[in-house]
Amino acid sequence: MSLTETNAPRGKRAPSTKAAKPASPRLTAKSADTEEAAGGTEQSMSQTDAALNAIRSRIIDLTIPPGSRIDEPLLLNSFMLGRTPAREAINRLAAEGFVNILPNRGGIFVRKLDFEEIGEILIAHQLAENILGQLCRFEENLADDLAEIQERYRHQVRSRQYLSITALNEQFHMRMYQAVGNSFFYEFAQSTHRHVRRLLVHLYKLEVAEPGEQEEQFELNLQEHDRIIEAVRKKDRKTLVELLPQHAHATQDRFAKILESKTVKPFAVTLHPILESI
Numbered sequence: 001m002s003l004t005e006t007n008a009p010r011g012k013r014a015p016s017t018k019a020a021k022p023a024s025p026r027l028t029a030k031s032a033d034t035e036e037a038a039g040g041t042e043q044s045m046s047q048t049d050a051a052l053n054a055i056r057s058r059i060i061d062l063t064i065p066p067g068s069r070i071d072e073p074l075l076l077n078s079f080m081l082g083r084t085p086a087r088e089a090i091n092r093l094a095a096e097g098f099v100n101i102l103p104n105r106g107g108i109f110v111r112k113l114d115f116e117e118i119g120e121i122l123i124a125h126q127l128a129e130n131i132l133g134q135l136c137r138f139e140e141n142l143a144d145d146l147a148e149i150q151e152r153y154r155h156q157v158r159s160r161q162y163l164s165i166t167a168l169n170e171q172f173h174m175r176m177y178q179a180v181g182n183s184f185f186y187e188f189a190q191s192t193h194r195h196v197r198r199l200l201v202h203l204y205k206l207e208v209a210e211p212g213e214q215e216e217q218f219e220l221n222l223q224e225h226d227r228i229i230e231a232v233r234k235k236d237r238k239t240l241v242e243l244l245p246q247h248a249h250a251t252q253d254r255f256a257k258i259l260e261s262k263t264v265k266p267f268a269v270t271l272h273p274i275l276e277s278i
Helices: 047-060 072-078 083-096 115-135 142-159 162-180 183-207 211-233 237-261
Strands: 002-005 034-037 099-102 107-110
Touching: 047 083, 047 162, 047 183, 072 083, 083 099, 115 162, 115 183, 115 237, 142 162, 142 211, 162 183, 183 211, 183 237, 211 237
Parallel strands: 002 034
Antiparallel strands: 099 107
16 A cells, blocks of 8 residues: 655645545555655655655654664665665655754664653644644535545554554544645644654554454544544534544553553562571
């Protein structure tokens, strides 16, 4: 499968008819880690776009771990890139906040995903979804578009394709951000959701140890999406304003459950004084 990363046009409202589908990430029947460029197919992508999408996907799915160094041999050999497209891709990833260019440390490093970073992503995500519920316009085809994305999302959830799950989840939400009609807010939300994707992959991998719990959480997530679609279809602003923040907060709740599961219950230990053994 392939993913599409797009930007809303500046100064213009996003299209809302079926003749002009939303410029959101789309999955094709190719590999889950190849993303289409906005406005064209994979065949028409520039080498820089292909490099950007490939490296971003490997960062999101944690194949390139947080904090790791990205050097030129990795880009040239593992990704088969030329020097110019590799450098251009790195500069764009730095602009997106996925990598830090640190000349004093001798290289390029993937952004960390520590406790503080997770907290900042969660806050930005919840803030964006709160605003989305209030500003999302109920466009004519919005509910149908969301339902179509949901069906593909449901399929990927069943097959546990984490990268594709996060891509379609981003597409689902970005379709609503597109309906807001504010390019600045759209760009903020897209940047936030890209980082949420990496956070979700990390979450899913932690949940693997408890498959029953993960199954329950995915099912709850699907149900929440269905309720969001229904609220949009009914143009129910009050319900949407309630649902979207709750939906965003669920990610934080899932992390909290994982932390709680690591607790060691008290148990009795008999310790003999050291002097008695001398």
